[in-house]
Amino acid sequence: MLFRQLFDQETWTYTYLIGDETTHEAALIDPVLEQVERDLKVVTELGLKLTRVLETHVHADHVTGAGKLRELTGARVAASPSGAPCVDQQVKDGDVLTLGGLSIQVLATPGHTDDSLSFRVGNKLFTGDALLIRACGRTDFQNGNAGQLYDSITGKLFTLPDDTEVYPGHDYAGLTMSTIGEEKRHNPRFAGRSREAFIEFMNNRKLAPPKKLDVAVPANRSCGKPAPQAQA
Numbered sequence: 001m002l003f004r005q006l007f008d009q010e011t012w013t014y015t016y017l018i019g020d021e022t023t024h025e026a027a028l029i030d031p032v033l034e035q036v037e038r039d040l041k042v043v044t045e046l047g048l049k050l051t052r053v054l055e056t057h058v059h060a061d062h063v064t065g066a067g068k069l070r071e072l073t074g075a076r077v078a079a080s081p082s083g084a085p086c087v088d089q090q091v092k093d094g095d096v097l098t099l100g101g102l103s104i105q106v107l108a109t110p111g112h113t114d115d116s117l118s119f120r121v122g123n124k125l126f127t128g129d130a131l132l133i134r135a136c137g138r139t140d141f142q143n144g145n146a147g148q149l150y151d152s153i154t155g156k157l158f159t160l161p162d163d164t165e166v167y168p169g170h171d172y173a174g175l176t177m178s179t180i181g182e183e184k185r186h187n188p189r190f191a192g193r194s195r196e197a198f199i200e201f202m203n204n205r206k207l208a209p210p211k212k213l214d215v216a217v218p219a220n221r222s223c224g225k226p227a228p229q230a231q232a
Helices: 033-045 066-073 146-155 180-186 195-203 213-220
Strands: 002-008 013-019 025-029 049-054 076-079 096-099 102-108 117-121 124-128 165-168
Touching: 002 033, 013 033, 013 165, 025 033, 025 096, 033 049, 033 066, 049 066, 049 096, 066 076, 146 195, 165 180
Parallel strands: 025 049, 049 076, 124 165
Antiparallel strands: 002 013, 013 025, 096 102, 102 117, 117 124
């Protein structure tokens, strides 16, 4: 499997490129609109053809490049049925997508948002904003639910093998990846913390809204197209 981790410095977003080395089919996970040209350049340089775009959830901190990539390449966009209605394929927990000879397992991991998904490809786990490195996604908007996030991470992701590699949707400390075993032992949100204590902590964080919330969410529900302006 070909694999690249790409980064958007403005929004601290990781985009992931995976490709089948035999068929040269490729997928991008969580692309950023402003980085579409860069991402397609990498796809071309590696001799790949983009056939899938996978969205872990409707993002609030950046505008997705999914719709633009679909226009330029014909790639099919996949996301949760609870997410953007503009996608080509709605996928749910337990579904398996194919990318050439690769299998992409879909895991529903709601809690950060109600439509949050994670994707598992071999030993690599792409967790979006659910499980971050030594942290987790916030739960105070977009139908977030702290108890649901605790259950998603401890009851589903933490049951995977300890050597499963974790690739999050963001990182704000210069870290690039982790493992399930590391997060079980060292993530302060979960290690030694009860469900009740986690819920109390998450519900009392008092965070400012994401800077792009009002623009990003409506645009991302349209796969990256700006929301139409209301008529005066």
